[in-house]
Amino acid sequence: MADVQTTNQSILVVGGGMSGITAALEAAEAGYDVVLVEKNPYLGGRVTQLYQYFPKLCPPNCGLEINFRRMRQNPKIRFFTMAEVAGISGQEGDYDVTIKLSPRYVNEKCTCCGKCAEVCEVEIDNPFNYGMDKIKAAYLPHEFAFPMRYVLDPCLVGTDEGKKCLEACEYGAVDLDMEEATFDLRVGAIVWAAGWDPYDAAKVDYYGYGEYENVITNVMMERLASPNGPTEGKIVRPSDGKEVKNIAFIQCAGSRDENYLPYCSGICCLASLKQTTYVRELYPDCDVTVFFIDIRALDRLEDFYTKVQEDEKVTFIKSKIANITEDEDTGDLLLEGENTRTGEQILMNFDLVVLATGMVPNGIQVDGAPEVPCDEYGFLVNDPEKTGIYGVGCVRRPTDVASSVQDATAGALKAIQSIARR
Amino acid sequence: MENMVNYDPSFAEEVFRDVDAGDEIKMCMNCGVCAGSCPLREHMDYPPRQIFGLIRAGKREEVLSSKAIMLCTSCYTCVVKCPRNIPVMDVMHGLAHYALKQGYVPRKDTASFGKEFWKQVYRLGRIDEKDLPRRVFFSGGLVEGIKAMLNFMDIGLRLMLHHRMKLLPERKIKGVKSLQKMLDKAEGLGKGGAAA
Ligand SMILES: Cc1cc2nc3c(=O)[nH]c(=O)nc-3n(C[C@H](O)[C@H](O)[C@H](O)COP(=O)(O)OP(=O)(O)OC[C@H]3O[C@@H](n4cnc5c(N)ncnc54)[C@H](O)[C@@H]3O)c2cc1C
Ligand code: SF4
Ligand code: SF4
Numbered sequence A: 001m002a003d004v005q006t007t008n009q010s011i012l013v014v015g016g017g018m019s020g021i022t023a024a025l026e027a028a029e030a031g032y033d034v035v036l037v038e039k040n041p042y043l044g045g046r047v048t049q050l051y052q053y054f055p056k057l058c059p060p061n062c063g064l065e066i067n068f069r070r071m072r073q074n075p076k077i078r079f080f081t082m083a084e085v086a087g088i089s090g091q092e093g094d095y096d097v098t099i100k101l102s103p104r105y106v107n108e109k110c111t112c113c114g115k116c117a118e119v120c121e122v123e124i125d126n127p128f129n130y131g132m133d134k135i136k137a138a139y140l141p142h143e144f145a146f147p148m149r150y151v152l153d154p155c156l157v158g159t160d161e162g163k164k165c166l167e168a169c170e171y172g173a174v175d176l177d178m179e180e181a182t183f184d185l186r187v188g189a190i191v192w193a194a195g196w197d198p199y200d201a202a203k204v205d206y207y208g209y210g211e212y213e214n215v216i217t218n219v220m221m222e223r224l225a226s227p228n229g230p231t232e233g234k235i236v237r238p239s240d241g242k243e244v245k246n247i248a249f250i251q252c253a254g255s256r257d258e259n260y261l262p263y264c265s266g267i268c269c270l271a272s273l274k275q276t277t278y279v280r281e282l283y284p285d286c287d288v289t290v291f292f293i294d295i296r297a298l299d300r301l302e303d304f305y306t307k308v309q310e311d312e313k314v315t316f317i318k319s320k321i322a323n324i325t326e327d328e329d330t331g332d333l334l335l336e337g338e339n340t341r342t343g344e345q346i347l348m349n350f351d352l353v354v355l356a357t358g359m360v361p362n363g364i365q366v367d368g369a370p371e372v373p374c375d376e377y378g379f380l381v382n383d384p385e386k387t388g389i390y391g392v393g394c395v396r397r398p399t400d401v402a403s404s405v406q407d408a409t410a411g412a413l414k415a416i417q418s419i420a421r422r
Numbered sequence B: 001m002e003n004m005v006n007y008d009p010s011f012a013e014e015v016f017r018d019v020d021a022g023d024e025i026k027m028c029m030n031c032g033v034c035a036g037s038c039p040l041r042e043h044m045d046y047p048p049r050q051i052f053g054l055i056r057a058g059k060r061e062e063v064l065s066s067k068a069i070m071l072c073t074s075c076y077t078c079v080v081k082c083p084r085n086i087p088v089m090d091v092m093h094g095l096a097h098y099a100l101k102q103g104y105v106p107r108k109d110t111a112s113f114g115k116e117f118w119k120q121v122y123r124l125g126r127i128d129e130k131d132l133p134r135r136v137f138f139s140g141g142l143v144e145g146i147k148a149m150l151n152f153m154d155i156g157l158r159l160m161l162h163h164r165m166k167l168l169p170e171r172k173i174k175g176v177k178s179l180q181k182m183l184d185k186a187e188g189l190g191k192g193g194a195a196a
């Protein structure tokens, strides 16, 4: 593993989402050596967990697959999964970086035959589906995973279950003796593309997320709608598995709020509009209500908004919902607020509520790393005076894939300039 | 230009300048959370967001004579929830106080409650849970007083059962004189209570 030879002409990309993959490919295709490190056992980032992309509503896997092919064809890119940055020192043109690899307990001999999962009886919360279902502790992260290789959860190490998996594997791919490892890299520039985490909706306590089963978040909704999700694409209530008839979206759930995330998360309006189409496609009788402060669908994305507005089963109500209470017997949810166009009080019942939660940037949290400027909310700022480490994509601002890709291309150029300046 | 509305900013400017916490409403984004969570919203003619909207629209009379600004019970719900960190409650109190100074009179029962409340705090340094309602109920005459008493008897008995209301009259707090000095000073500064 640690046989990676790099020089101060190489570029390190941290994070293997759309932004990181783009930055790595652009730099490699321009002739530079690139090392990409990704924390998850697979590449692709949050986009792998989406059902469809707005505005064209195509599945994200096509786009990802094209990029993976570009990566496979390019010997200039080396990538590591289950890898994180443990240390950075030095300056522009000459950084020493320590990479930490977490054990996967499965080596490159894995053929994805699935025997280990068959015999394994231990189950864990499925992180890919935000814990909405269980998965065997020997698992493939998802059906389009790249690299296509199983993972064993650390809970199997030293147990009889672990031994069962080892014995079931006919290819000698299970290796329970793998340990955490570190290795050092020398690079000339770093692109930070660690993306975003969904805001913890439980913090907005008056919406009852975590307490009321039928209050879910927008990222969970993407999984529910996905054919490879926990419900095989059925949008149902977590409490009783009933298909939805009357669903509400609450915009700015936590965002644009001085008590939680003071900024606008940029994409959640479009995400809810898109999810509205998921629901309407699947269930022609289902009513959808979107509660908003204002809908932020910029530029040509406004056409998408206009199209959704034309659907007579979709109602838009200008109101930030002020409270949710649950009917314990039915699991239905009572929403309270004020319709700010008419001044009327809102008291409406729904069988499922989706919170359009925002994005929190994954900033640089590495002890002793050179300082990279951030704004007051933790988004990285590219300061022309402090070059060498560049944020790209959602670590710089909450945005969609198209803008992330543009930003990452610009970041790759900046990283190349850092090397060329030497 | 048929659809043009002429807004008069002079009342908004007056509020920003002369009402305690009045300039805070500049931050309001019209989201409706305060109006959607105020426990008294059904009794208010205009819940807080609408009051702020009326101020911006220059509706001086509607705002200063509104029932809403006098009804706020300082429960803090709106303050805790407002996404723009606006001390909505302080603005409501500021407006109530300002309206009184401008000679607007609240509804009779609101006024008598406020006056009795204030008098009692001034005299005892605390509220007497029996004495205050009694005074308020009978402020409108004997018959009305008895009717109101009968109406609230149930609550009164339950309060007593849970030791939330004593049978004996409340005594003055220690150092009530110092409290009175503080209240006098506050009043002198124009930050007095409901009976200002
Ligand atoms: C509900 C929802 C729906 C959306 N739908 C759409 C849509 O339809 N169309 C669209 O264009 N956009 C959509 N978006 C936005 C889209 O998800 C983002 O634009 C995109 O994920 C940005 O990619 P990224 O690479 O910057 O970040 P990410 O996708 O978050 O990728 C970051 C990667 O970095 C890894 N990482 C994190 N920390 C570290 C670390 N310390 N070390 C190593 N690796 C690390 C992560 O594991 C991840 O793989 C949606 C967003 C939400 C919330
Ligand atoms: S680890 Fe072995 S048993 Fe498990 S999927 Fe891979 S090859 Fe099959
Ligand atoms: S994008 Fe829409 S839902 Fe998201 S924070 Fe901005 S306004 Fe609110």
Ligand code: SF4
Binding pocket: B027, B028, B029, B030, B031, B032, B033, B034, B035, B048, B049, B081, B082, B083, B084, B085, B086, B088
């Ligand atoms: S909650 Fe705050 S921002 Fe929203 S309408 Fe009320 S005062 Fe304005």
Ligand code: SF4
Binding pocket: B037, B038, B039, B040, B048, B071, B072, B073, B074, B075, B076, B077, B078, B079, B088, B089, B092
């Ligand atoms: S503090 Fe006043 S205005 Fe605010 S919610 Fe309570 S009663 Fe309503």
